[in-house]
Amino acid sequence: MIDQVPETIQRMMDYFTAGQRECYLVGGAVRDLLMGRNPRDYDLAVSASTEDVIRLAAETGKNIAYVLPHGVVGIHDEDYNIEISPFKGTSIEEDLGLRDYTINAMAVSRTGRLIDPWGGQADLASELICAxxxxxxxxxxxxxxxxxxxxxxxxxxxxxxxxxxxxxxxxxxxxxxxxxxxxxxxxxxxxxxxxxxxxxxxxxxxxxxxxxxxxxxxxxxxxxxxxxLPEVAHLQGVQQNPEYHQEDVLGHTLTTVDSIKPEIHLRWAALLHDVAKGTPGVREIRKGKITDYKHEVVGAEMAHRILTRLRVTSQVIDRVVWLVRQHMVLPRGLKWAYKHARDFPDRQSFNRAVSDLFELVRADREPRHLEVDQGCAEKFLSDTAGVPLYLSELAIDARAVVHRFGEGPQVGKIMHDLLNEVRSGSCPNNRDSLLKALERKAARKGRHKRGR
CATH class of the missing domain: 1.10.110.30 (Hydrophobic Seed Protein)
Incomplete structure (x- = not known):
């Protein structure tokens, strides 16, 4: 197995063992290598003091990225995350005995000897997480x-x-x-x-x-x-309208999480998209059927509170809350695009959000075999690509308005008027047409002043 370890790590182990110290590959990397995986994180345990680990790590020619209070030294490497730490205790066996689960309590020496005092390899074979x-x-x-x-x-x-x-x-x-x-x-x-x-x-x-x-x-x-996250735990046992979902809300939620791309904002959105179902004020029985009308609105508010409480970054919170709020309706037509373009500062952000929304709706509806795929998102984005959604996409900018009308609050209003004219089809989005539209506005303004 030691032959599967990257040369960078092997050379570091050689350096430590050359100084008459014991050095072992430990933890998750050993587990992953035994499973046939290619880890990016490598932890080394060395029979040395924290001070010696810092000194020896520096002597390997690698830059030290950080030193944690308990003596773990992080090494800067472009390809791998490497941490070196002194033994916890007096031997590698004692060190391994202070870890969490048996599958993480194995070590490999530089010669390739596997040290497994707690039966981690057997638990790997049995696919068990054992304390x-x-x-x-x-x-x-x-x-x-x-x-x-x-x-x-x-x-x-x-x-x-x-x-x-x-x-x-x-x-x-x-x-x-x-x-x-x-x-x-x-x-x-x-x-x-x-x-x-x-x-x-x-x-x-x-x-x-x-x-x-x-x-x-x-x-x-x-x-x-x-x-x-009690809000998610409480979804267990909350039944849904069997016309749409056979599982309870938790079961459907977990299926949606597994179905969506493994990007953190999408996984949070999948986990919280139905979080308001079954809550007072949302859950009703209408004509003998279970309903959760407006659960997406209440759910978006709940998602914001939950993620804020858990100190999730504001960028992720904003993306998740928007997705939860919109997940009941697929984007369709220019009217939808015009309305929701206001939610984003630019076309790139809008397109990214639309793709994310199609992905969430696909994962949400997948158990019901409703046809929603990435092709739907691509078609929608293609259909809206030629239509300006933002002022920056007009063929003229605010300088042309200032040149004709002077500076002031009217500039923004006129720019938005032009954008609406282009969207409605009454004015082509080219420089000459927009300048003529400005002249017409100026003429109307002049007539209005004379009339007064």
Whole structure:
């Protein structure tokens, strides 16, 4: 297996072992190599102090990107993410015994010897996520490890070992989670969301009750507890109109998450697109049928609150909220384009949002075999490509208006009037036609003044 390790990493291991130190490849890279994957993240454990690790890492000729408080040294490399750390304990076996799950508690020496004291290779073969040692004690050492169980389930598609699954529901673990920063929890959630088996990882978090837990956040100089994702957990068991969905809202949501492209804003949109279904004021029974009218409007408001609470970036929040708000209607015709072009600063942003919306609608409707694909998005964008949606797409700019009418608030109004004339088809979008339109406006303005 050591032959599969990139030469850059092998040379670093050679350098450390040449100094009579032990050096091992550890953690996720070993797991991934055993699974036939090509990892980009490589962790090395070395029998040296933090100071020696920093010095030796610098001597390898690589630039040090960062040094974490617990002694982990990050190496700058264009191709791989490399971290080097001193042994936790006095031996590699002791180091491995302090890790989270058995599949992450393996090491490989420079000679290729596999060190697997906790049976990680067997759990890989059984496709099980199994806690190291006593499951609850392992989780209490770092409660965020509970969310990492969901992350690994989403990444690998593995099931949970029985005792580990029970430990995830521990009351003590829930209490300790309240001291974990919301940013760390969100990071694990987002790793789960973009996993190849995201639905499986999210189901682990729902079944264990972890989404209904709280974590900590700093607000106005104070530390407060905030909810994680109870809104999603509560979708379990919420029935829908069987004419459209056979699954409950959670089941449909998880199917949509798995169906959509693994881009974080799209996965968040898929997770939250039906989050308002079943809520008071939205859920009604009309003529004996379940309805959730306007769930997209209420859902967009809920999505904004949830993502803000979880400290998601404002750029992602804006994209997700817009997608949730619009997901019930496919873009059709110029009227839709004119209306929603106002939501974006330029054509590039508009086109990107339209493509995202078609992708969300496709994933949402896929179980019902409704024909929505990327070709639909391409056709819509092609149909609207020749029509100006923004002032910047007019054949003249504001300078022509200023030249004819002078500066002032009227400039913006006149530019928008011209844009509307072009959209309506009453004026071609070329320089001569637009200048003539300006002259007509000036003439009308002159007649209006004389009439007064």
């Amino acid at each position: 190291l040692g006593k499951p609850e004690a392992m989780l209490l050492a770092d409660p965020l490890r509970a969310f990492r169980a969901g992350r690994f389930a989403a990444m690998l598609g593995f099931g949970m070992e029985e005792h580990t699954a029970v430990a995830l529901t521990s009351v003590l673990v829930r209490e300790r989670l309240q001291g974990v920063a919301v940013e760390r929890v969100r990071e694990e959630l987002e790793h789960t969301l973009v996993g190849a088996y995201a639905a499986r990882g999210l189901q682990v978090l729902v079944d264990s009750g972890l989404l209904e837990c709280k974590c900590s956040a700093r607000t106005a100089g104070k530390t407060v507890t905030v909810a994680i």
